[in-house]
Amino acid sequence: xxxxxxxxxxxxxxxxxxxxxxxxxxxxxxxxxxxxxxxxxxxxxxxxxxxxxxxxxxxxxxxxxxxxxxxxxxxxxxxxxxxxxxxxxxxxxxxxxxxxxxxxxxxxxxxxxxxxxxxxxxxxxxxxxxxxxxxxxxxxxxxxxx
Amino acid sequence: xxxxxxxxxxxxxxxxxxxxxxxxxxxxxxxxxxxxxxxxxxxxxxxxxxxxxxxxxxxxxxxxxxxxxxxxxxxxxxxxxxxxxxxxxxxxxxxxxxxxxxxxxxxxxxxxxxxxxxxxxxxxxxxxxxxxxxxxxxxxxxxxxxxxxxxxxxxxxxxxxxxxxxxxxxxxxxxxxxxxxxxxxxxxxxxxxxxxxxxxxxxxxxxxxxxxxxxxxxxxxxxxxxxxxxxxxxxxxxxxxxxxxxxxxxxxxxxxxxxxxxxxxxxxxxxxxxxxxxxxxxxxxxxxxxxxxxxxxxxxxxxxxxxxxxxxxxxxxxxxxxxxxxxxxxxxxxxxxxxxxxxxxxxxxxxxxxxxxxxxxxxxxxxxxxxxxxxxxxxxxxxxxxxxxxxxxxxxxxxxxxxxxxxxxxxxxxxxxxxxxxxxxxxxxxxxxxxxxxxxxxxxxxxxxxxxxxxxxxxxxxxxxxxxxxxxxxxxxxxxxxxxxxxxxxxxxxxxxxxxxxxxxxxxxxxxxxxxxxxxxxxxxxxxxxxxxxxxxxxxxxxxxxxxxxxxxxx
Ligand code: SF4
Numbered sequence: 001x002x003x004x005x006x007x008x009x010x011x012x013x014x015x016x017x018x019x020x021x022x023x024x025x026x027x028x029x030x031x032x033x034x035x036x037x038x039x040x041x042x043x044x045x046x047x048x049x050x051x052x053x054x055x056x057x058x059x060x061x062x063x064x065x066x067x068x069x070x071x072x073x074x075x076x077x078x079x080x081x082x083x084x085x086x087x088x089x090x091x092x093x094x095x096x097x098x099x100x101x102x103x104x105x106x107x108x109x110x111x112x113x114x115x116x117x118x119x120x121x122x123x124x125x126x127x128x129x130x131x132x133x134x135x136x137x138x139x140x141x142x143x144x145x146x
Numbered sequence: 147x148x149x150x151x152x153x154x155x156x157x158x159x160x161x162x163x164x165x166x167x168x169x170x171x172x173x174x175x176x177x178x179x180x181x182x183x184x185x186x187x188x189x190x191x192x193x194x195x196x197x198x199x200x201x202x203x204x205x206x207x208x209x210x211x212x213x214x215x216x217x218x219x220x221x222x223x224x225x226x227x228x229x230x231x232x233x234x235x236x237x238x239x240x241x242x243x244x245x246x247x248x249x250x251x252x253x254x255x256x257x258x259x260x261x262x263x264x265x266x267x268x269x270x271x272x273x274x275x276x277x278x279x280x281x282x283x284x285x286x287x288x289x290x291x292x293x294x295x296x297x298x299x300x301x302x303x304x305x306x307x308x309x310x311x312x313x314x315x316x317x318x319x320x321x322x323x324x325x326x327x328x329x330x331x332x333x334x335x336x337x338x339x340x341x342x343x344x345x346x347x348x349x350x351x352x353x354x355x356x357x358x359x360x361x362x363x364x365x366x367x368x369x370x371x372x373x374x375x376x377x378x379x380x381x382x383x384x385x386x387x388x389x390x391x392x393x394x395x396x397x398x399x400x401x402x403x404x405x406x407x408x409x410x411x412x413x414x415x416x417x418x419x420x421x422x423x424x425x426x427x428x429x430x431x432x433x434x435x436x437x438x439x440x441x442x443x444x445x446x447x448x449x450x451x452x453x454x455x456x457x458x459x460x461x462x463x464x465x466x467x468x469x470x471x472x473x474x475x476x477x478x479x480x481x482x483x484x485x486x487x488x489x490x491x492x493x494x495x496x497x498x499x500x501x502x503x504x505x506x507x508x509x510x511x512x513x514x515x516x517x518x519x520x521x522x523x524x525x526x527x528x529x530x531x532x533x534x535x536x537x538x539x540x541x542x543x544x545x546x547x548x549x550x551x552x553x554x555x556x557x558x559x560x561x562x563x564x565x566x567x568x569x570x571x572x573x574x575x576x577x578x579x580x581x582x583x584x585x586x587x588x589x590x591x592x593x594x595x596x597x598x599x600x601x602x603x604x605x606x607x608x609x610x611x612x613x614x615x616x617x618x619x620x621x622x623x624x625x626x627x628x629x630x631x632x633x634x635x636x637x638x639x640x641x642x643x644x645x646x647x648x649x650x651x652x653x654x655x656x657x658x659x660x661x662x663x664x665x666x667x668x669x670x671x672x673x674x675x676x677x678x679x680x681x682x683x684x685x686x687x688x689x690x691x692x693x694x695x696x697x698x699x700x701x
Binding site: 064072 | 424
């Protein structure tokens, strides 16, 4: 069972793996609340029309060294996506703060990584709003959000 | 000079703690070696040929005496008593032990310094003109911009895992002393027709195995749009730069493969979106940055101390003629202290020398020191009256080599002596060249000459932009040195042309002597530099001098 990491620690995944559909199937679906999985190379503009119907987007991290998912998350937020956003795959605890800062709400990891990097190591990174240069420097335009 | 805010201070302290914890978690197995590697690199720690190497940032090359003394302290305590200044305004310590590194980082934090993002696939130490704030030809001091970029790029959440390293340089003068055209992003401070400040933005420059000169993507970017624009470039690169081959992962390859025009479109589209989101940079912070880099109050009184000494001391006169540059204020000079003693290691300074430099800065030169990408040390603001005293102190520490801008002012990477990637030696080659031409006594006759040496195709010694570039390779177990001619690192940037087949270590010096002798014979006046002569006549006469046997064959 995968584990979902949030600011206060681990919790068990409540969504069923089979809930997640790719963008193709999401377009065809008539469900009202979708769980969509995106590869980190997806064009965010192509997801935008579906925003009202999406409850959660999960972006895959094939490797912790591949940072495309962070930019994709940032773009989705700037395009107005306000639903849940999850980073899933190979993300290490040392990346938790930057994942949160890029716009993710949570990280999904497997049991092996959770055993190697237990909950305390993730919680120690959970104060992601502190020591945050970009937040301090850049004023966000309130009209553009959402 | 910029002093750390409380925020900066807390940030670097917390970062040291985080790294200490990461070292522990590596030892306990929570982090694999692969996972630990990018984390240590982002804290400046490399694994070299013999040991770890710690690369410390000197943001935009600016230091004060207290910081320089701390570098000396680190060199004495945790290294072998010296440090090496690099071509990217960093200082490297070659012998630290892993277990000591958190403590070294702590010592750096004590004086407002760090080693953050001096390595790894992220935005590296932002560099700037080493004459900033002092040069007579300056439009605007580039350092407030560089400091803003330093803060903005530090731990930027989106750009910590880029396809490859990313380098930014800023210049505030028409004379480009920051090699902006060989950086992923080069920023040149300009004004538009209405006199408003902004930047010309260049992208995709870089040396390495596929050298390229940066291309202009914006002739004029208003000052306030800087971060939104730079972020747009980085985002396009992060999403579209190649990740399948590390040798093709730099921005320059994306520029090359996509084409400047279509990439410019992508960046501008991203920027149009991004700008809506940005309400601007915190104004108070920018105002504080500008204030922090206000020049010192200059003392305009003058005696004849400087002129008198020049009249009676020819060594002093030669040093001042060679190593001083024009300051914006006529009672002052910019003094370059050469870290290229004849036969020495380019860029090395002992702990004792660092302390002498610190003392001079503090007592005589408004407490400011700069480090140049040419691996020299600079006092940007020294009153002419104080120069005789400074010179005596430098001379006593062996720091008075009169060769700034001359042939023996060579840039050389560490090469085989330290670097795990090297295919040839570069420091000993630089030493041989400098000794030989010094002995010939013709350096001053030759005039301006930039020799740059790299120990492998990664080109850390910038050989592509040397008037004479030397690249050390290995052929069947033997060192082989390739020569490029006509490179230029300034606003008229150009990549050198490959001269022809490489030379063995023994053949190299005689070949260079033939080359220089031919230049002296062919130049149209004593004022025509090697680069000018090369541009006027093209490569042929110089090739003929390097390869006389080819001429014989043809005859
Ligand atoms: S050019 Fe090569 S040998 Fe020289 S420092 Fe760079 S990687 Fe090492």
